[in-house]
Amino acid sequence: DVMVSAATPISTRNVLVVVAVVSAGLVGWFGPPLLPLSPKAAEDSAGVFLPEELVGGPVATEQRKLLRSQQVGSDQHQQGKRPHAGNKNDDNDGNGYGQDGDSRQSPAVAEKVDVFDIPQALIIGVQKCGTSALYYGICLHPHVNCAAYQKEPFFLSKPEAQEQIRSYEFMVSTDHRKRFHERYVNACFNVSALRPGEVTLEASTTYFHSDVAFEILQSHLMNSKRIKLIVALREPVTRAYSQYQHDVRRRGIKPGTFEKSNPFHDKRYDTFAQAVQAELSALKHCREVDRLRDQHGFLEAVREDFDYAAFYQCVEENQKLLYKAYGRSGAVANYLFKGLYYWKLQRWFEMFPGRILVLFYSDLRQDPIGTLQQVQAFLGLPPHEYDIEQLAHEYQEGSRYDPVSSPLIREIAREFEPHNQLLAQLLGRPVPWNQQLQENKYTIPIS
16 A cells, blocks of 8 residues: 655656556556466466466456456357367267366366467468368367357458457557457457367358458567468369358348348349449459550569459459448459469468468268378377278268359359469469360369
């Protein structure tokens, strides 16, 4: 306690008051740097990660109440979820939380789990490229604990995530990274379910195309320099058609009803041709812009190593115009733009050298065991013999649709040809669907 008498000079009183406020717990407002969990903190927080400075005092009491209430909510949220697709005959009883199904670990175990090393890996995309099958297949490995509350939390690609980062910029870099990382982990993962040495991950397909997620993963997580990324790719036209069918089923067009807030209750989405019309026009326009720039010698100096920079800049500008025209980004499905893999993949390769594994949907379907063995080697996991019957259950085929062949499919596929070639050059290996396209086979699904 600090005693200030009335006779104390004003300047001295001000200083003493500041000292008193700080000692009373100003850290409760700004928060201290996050430290590894001590045994006492682990015991007090019932398995919740709690900084040691907050263990005692009135601030700590309120923090513990808050964190315990969050943990109760997390445990309730966890019920009925499927975070870990384990073998039900294993000790973990198929739920990833131990033999008795209890998600709460002992304090000794909680102490050893480094919250700032979570997650060790991410599947960042691409939508409708087999990411769900891949995620649940990876979860079958005994050293993987899929403790994410949801397979796709989308946390790092939300505008709110960027706002949180900006709100921490006044702090020292390491401090704000710790704050943000802890928020991410607490929101998306049941940390108390993890055991030491286990790998965990999530699979938000929005991250691949998101500038926000790219910025965060590049420098705003404590394990940004260690985290490994997995990308699944599929023939672009087939992927676009699969997404369209998915959207119609999930959001889509119910005869006799109209919801103003639902962008799919719109004539633009009555058919696949209508749904991709604006994007296809933009691709053709940008190809012409690129051709004209080349004719006028703007890119003559780098033509030999041309990477379609002008084309992709044009696509990005047209994408923004579509967002503006339709009022919000969510009203533009990006069926075709999402298939321009080279456009986004090159920057991921540049910023995460040696830490990105690119898989093909066709390989995942034709050889799931071989694909998962690639993943386990990439993640540094010990070899595991996958049960083909269990794997078949995880790799159930999605909703089927009849093969589609039309002049439109051929037209779109040809727009993607140069981009597929660029992708093959970037990866240093053939892209499986190029051969089929070269043979003029334009029937969806294209392998």
